[in-house]
Amino acid sequence: xxxxxxxxxxxxxxxxxxxxxxxxxxxxxxxxxxxxxxxxxxxxxxxxxxxxxxxxxxxxxxxxxxxxxxxxxxxxxxxxxxxxxxxxxxxxxxxxxxxxxxxxxxxxxxxxxxxxxxxxxxxxxxxxxxxxxxxxxxxxxxxxxxxxxxxxxxxxxxxxxxxxxxxxxxxxxxxxxxxxxxxxxxxxxxxxxxxxxxxxxxxxxxxxxxxxxxxxxxxxxxxxxxxxxxxxxxxxxxxxxxxxxxxxxxxxxxxxxxxxxxx
Numbered sequence: 001x002x003x004x005x006x007x008x009x010x011x012x013x014x015x016x017x018x019x020x021x022x023x024x025x026x027x028x029x030x031x032x033x034x035x036x037x038x039x040x041x042x043x044x045x046x047x048x049x050x051x052x053x054x055x056x057x058x059x060x061x062x063x064x065x066x067x068x069x070x071x072x073x074x075x076x077x078x079x080x081x082x083x084x085x086x087x088x089x090x091x092x093x094x095x096x097x098x099x100x101x102x103x104x105x106x107x108x109x110x111x112x113x114x115x116x117x118x119x120x121x122x123x124x125x126x127x128x129x130x131x132x133x134x135x136x137x138x139x140x141x142x143x144x145x146x147x148x149x150x151x152x153x154x155x156x157x158x159x160x161x162x163x164x165x166x167x168x169x170x171x172x173x174x175x176x177x178x179x180x181x182x183x184x185x186x187x188x189x190x191x192x193x194x195x196x197x198x199x200x201x202x203x204x205x206x207x208x209x210x211x212x213x214x215x216x217x218x219x220x221x222x223x224x225x226x227x228x229x230x231x232x233x234x235x236x237x238x239x240x241x242x243x244x245x246x247x248x249x250x251x252x253x254x255x256x257x258x259x260x261x262x263x
Contacts (some may be wrong), residue, residue, distance in 0.1 A: 005048065007044055008041050008048060008099075008102060009099050011040045011044065012041040012045075013095075014037040015034055015041055019091050022034075023089065038075075038095070045071075049072055057113055058116075059113070059116050060112060061112050061113075061126075062105075062112045063110060064104045064108065064110065065105060065112075066252075068101040068102055070133060073130065073131075074094055074097070074098075074134055074137060074138060075094050075097075077138060078091055079091070085166065085174060086165065089148075089165065094141070125197065128192060132186040132247075135178055136186065136219070136244055139179050139240055140243075142174060145171060146172060146175060146236070147234070172236070179222065182219065186215070186216050186247075189212070190209070190216060207250070208250045211249050211250035212246075212247065215247045215250065
């Protein structure tokens with residue numbers, strides 16, 4: 001089903017172009033062409049993911065298949081929230097990430113076959129972990145948007161005043177809401193890993209748990225510091241981005257080495 005990659009890429013690029021064009025004209029990117037192109041792109045992306053994830057011999061959770069699934073979840077979430085939460089500046093980045101994830105899966109094929117139907121507890125763990133990763137990746141995009149807006153405001157740049165850009169306070173409030181939700185999901189993911197996976201720290205998986213625990217500590221410290229110490233601005237952005245990098249290393253680091261470099 002690699003034939004779907006080209007039309008999916010075209011629709012994602014069209015959606016990104018429509019959004020960017022609207023932003024350059026000091027408008028939001030909302031119009032019928034955005035919703036149609038984005039909807040077609042995500043529908044084709046979803047079909048492509050199903051065809052590559054669910055095989056006759058089991059479920060293929062290779063690194064780029066999972067990355068593609070995460071990018072699709074992020075695209076669906078951000079597209080659904082783009083209008084009420086004014087995520088127009090994030091949207092093109094999300095669509096481009098989806099394109100890259102699909103192209104990498106085609107250009108650098110690998111496989112990691114498991115049988116989730118025989119291990120429902122592993123399915124629960126993986127589902128919660130993917131949800132946590134998706135939410136916290138969106139939080140990192142929020143943090144970068146907040147850093148950009150803060151930078152433009154302090155330097156009196158014309159881009160700071162834009163009808164499609166939310167206020168700095170709104171971004172900060174939504175960012176911490178995402179971090180709270182993500183931390184809860186990450187906590188459930190870690191707990192389910194301890195309970196359901198007997199080899200959570202074995203068979204070369206120890207770094208995943210360690211990086212995830214460090215990320216959990218960073219996000220928990222950030223929430224504590226914001227509530228009790230009033231942490232804001234650059235500190236929030238740095239800690240959020242570091243947390244997302246640690247989670248990326250936990251989820252994809254060793255898989256990349258094993259499946260791509262050592263394959």
